[in-house]
Amino acid sequence: MLPEVTRMRIKIIAKKPACSNIDDENCRECQTPCKSAAKTANTISNQICEAKGANSPWIL
Amino acid sequence: MDSEAHDLFTKIEEGLDPFSLPPGEAREMVLGLISEGIILSKVDYPRPQKLSPKSLCLIVSHACNMACTYCSLSKATVEGKLMSPETAIRAMKWLIDNAPGIKVDVDFFGGEPTLAWNTVKAAVDFSKEYSKTKNKTVRFSMSTNALGLTDEMLDYCDENYISLILSLDGPKAENDRCRVLKDGRPSFDAVLPNIMKVAQRRQRGWYVRGTYSKGTINFSDSVIALHKMGINNLAFEPVVSNVSGVAFSKEDIPVIREEYEKLARYYVECKKTGVPIKFYHFEMDLENGPCARKSAGGCGAGAEYLAVSPDEKIWPCHQFDTEKDFCLGTLGDPPTQTVYDKYTIKNHLTGKRECPDCWASYFCSGGCIASNKLQEGDILLPYKMGCLIQKIRLEAALWVYSELRE
Ligand code: SF4
Ligand code: SF4
Numbered sequence: 001m002l003p004e005v006t007r008m009r010i011k012i013i014a015k016k017p018a019c020s021n022i023d024d025e026n027c028r029e030c031q032t033p034c035k036s037a038a039k040t041a042n043t044i045s046n047q048i049c050e051a052k053g054a055n056s057p058w059i060l
Numbered sequence: 061m062d063s064e065a066h067d068l069f070t071k072i073e074e075g076l077d078p079f080s081l082p083p084g085e086a087r088e089m090v091l092g093l094i095s096e097g098i099i100l101s102k103v104d105y106p107r108p109q110k111l112s113p114k115s116l117c118l119i120v121s122h123a124c125n126m127a128c129t130y131c132s133l134s135k136a137t138v139e140g141k142l143m144s145p146e147t148a149i150r151a152m153k154w155l156i157d158n159a160p161g162i163k164v165d166v167d168f169f170g171g172e173p174t175l176a177w178n179t180v181k182a183a184v185d186f187s188k189e190y191s192k193t194k195n196k197t198v199r200f201s202m203s204t205n206a207l208g209l210t211d212e213m214l215d216y217c218d219e220n221y222i223s224l225i226l227s228l229d230g231p232k233a234e235n236d237r238c239r240v241l242k243d244g245r246p247s248f249d250a251v252l253p254n255i256m257k258v259a260q261r262r263q264r265g266w267y268v269r270g271t272y273s274k275g276t277i278n279f280s281d282s283v284i285a286l287h288k289m290g291i292n293n294l295a296f297e298p299v300v301s302n303v304s305g306v307a308f309s310k311e312d313i314p315v316i317r318e319e320y321e322k323l324a325r326y327y328v329e330c331k332k333t334g335v336p337i338k339f340y341h342f343e344m345d346l347e348n349g350p351c352a353r354k355s356a357g358g359c360g361a362g363a364e365y366l367a368v369s370p371d372e373k374i375w376p377c378h379q380f381d382t383e384k385d386f387c388l389g390t391l392g393d394p395p396t397q398t399v400y401d402k403y404t405i406k407n408h409l410t411g412k413r414e415c416p417d418c419w420a421s422y423f424c425s426g427g428c429i430a431s432n433k434l435q436e437g438d439i440l441l442p443y444k445m446g447c448l449i450q451k452i453r454l455e456a457a458l459w460v461y462s463e464l465r466e
Contacts, residue, residue: 030350031165032115032365058265059165059199060223060293 031059065089112160112400114360117367117378118148120179121171126205126247129238130271130299130306142175143370145182150391151368152187156194158394164191168202168222169367169378174209184220201225203269205239206254207247214257224266226255230282231289237275238306259291267293267340273306274299277315280323287330287337295340298449300431308445316449320456328463341453342460356410358425362388362403366395376403379430412440414447424450 068086072078078094081087123140124131155164166187168180180202187198201223217224228251229235236246258266268291272279279296286294298316301307308316323339330337359365362376369381372391380386388395388403409415412426426432427446429439436443 030354032360055197057197057199057221058223059167059201060225060265060267 112364113155113158113366114161114163114364115165115167115366116151116155117167117169117365118143118151118183119169119171119367119369119378119381120148120173120176120183122370123175124171124205125175125207125242126172127240127242127244128205129240130273130301130303140171141370143179143368145179147368147370147372147391148179148183149186150372152183152198153190154391154394156187156191156196156198159196162195162197164196164198166198166200167225168200170203172205172208173202174204174207174213177213181216184216184222188220199223203227205247206251206258207241209254209258211257214261218261221265224258224262226251226258226266226268227270228252228255228268228286228291229270229272230276230279231285234276234279234282235270238271238273256290259293264293267295267338269340270294270296271299272296273301274308274312275305277308277312278319280319280326283323283339284326292336293338293340298446300428300434300443300446302435308449310445310448313448313452317452320452321459324456324460328460331460331464342457344457344461346461352422355422355425356408357404358407358409359428360407361429362407363400376407377430379428383433406439412442414442418451420451420454423454 065086068090072090078087078090081090120143121141123142152166155166166183168183170176173180184200187200191198200220202217203225204227206226206228216222227239228248229237229239232246232248235248239247241247241250255268268286270279270282270286272282276282283294283296298308299306324342327337327339327342329335357363359377361380365377366388367375367378367381368391369375373381374388374390374395375381375383376386376388388399405411407429409421409425415421415424415426418424424447426440427442427450431443431446432441433439434443435445
């Protein structure tokens with residue numbers, strides 16, 4: 001399923017840094033990863049930046 | 061990407077200086093990708109300077125109404141203590157008073173939190189009112205085995221937007237291997253009706269969380285079977301254990317890879333044909349993810365994520381409950397800036413020796429420090445099996461992402 005070409009594409013995508021759309025060094029609006037994964041090993045792949053918007057009352 | 065481009069990127073990976081490329085299409089493409097920050101990007105990731113508790117795991121119960129054989133809290137659950145409503149309120153007040161941001165997150169955890177239902181309600185009722193006076197928004201979740209989940213509890217959870225994380229390890233045979241009741245009887249038939257109730261009444265704000273182990277290594281079948289039963293929100297995690305017959309070894313890695321790949325194909329098929337499904341670890345958003353600073357801060361344990369146990373002790377996270385050397389303080393004597401600094405510095409990508417050069421580092425940040433401690437004896441040494449599985453899982457998630465984007 002993951003031929004070499006896809007692996008390469010993956011590597012390139014993966015090397016892209018996470019977003020840099022906030023300036024506030026102490027911004028803490030997005031969820032804490034393990035917390036949002038609710039007791040799973042740390043993963044932030046499914047996190048979204050919440051500095052602007054994302055005001056749902058639901059954690060999940 | 062054609063094979064020429066593939067060879068070129070491989071050489072760049074191996075150290076070829078892209079600026080030494082001869083003029084032409086390839087050079088233009090590579091330099092373009094660099095200037096857009098897509099490849100070879102360098103980011104600075106400063107550590108947060110301030111004490112910044114943002115999310116709390118309230119371990120409201122050291123008691124449980126089940127006796128799962130792999131329970132990580134079994135040491136703590138022996139004495140079966142429940143958190144008092146007063147303690148929960150003090151913990152919430154401390155968090156709301158000290159959180160630097162607007163959003164504050166809380167998970168009710170155990171043991172089994174429904175056994176301390178009055179404490180859960182006291183914490184929620186207090187926080188709703190108190191947070192208004194401090195201009196904060198508190199969001200709740202509860203991790204439960206669903207055995208004692210009543211309609212009254214579900215109504216209250218709906219009214220207060222309490223997300224539910226429901227434990228189930230698969231269909232009957234797989235679930236009942238480890239998830240058993242106090243008297244040793246299987247739990248599947250007892251918990252399923254409550255789980256299906258949640259699945260039927262909620263669009264969002266819940267998922268079923270399973271654990272797979274050596275004995276249930278074909279977990280993609282479990283996920284697919286649950287999905288076919290109408291459970292659309294799912295997350296499955298590898299067990300972290302040293303027990304033989306439960307723990308994974310290197311030889312299991314090819315099977316685990318096949319399992320994620322099989323699940324990824326099923327997932328893409330569902331998404332492409334409009335069948336609703338959410339597998340937590342395949343839900344990836346590369347465009348709107350958290351900033352680099354957040355990514356490098358990892359899970360935040362001990363820095364922005366803390367746990368409080370029924371005896372009012374504060375821990376770096378729920379997994380450290382009862383690990384005396386890791387106790388950060390108590391609600392009466394809360395952690396100081398110095399204590400925070402210790403963890404903010406340690407639980408950070410740059411503190412984990414093997415991680416900063418890893419391709420997955422923005423998504424993993426050096427893994428779970430509790431698992432690192434348990435398996436490698438050092439919170440800064442990535443747990444080897446976890447590291448391998450993390451990369452496999454992320455590759456599958458990236459494949460899903462690229463398939464669904466096209
Ligand atoms: S995948 Fe492994 S090496 Fe990479 S960041 Fe995670 S723990 Fe570190
Ligand atoms: S140490 Fe592990 S269990 Fe604890 S918050 Fe971090 S990732 Fe989660």
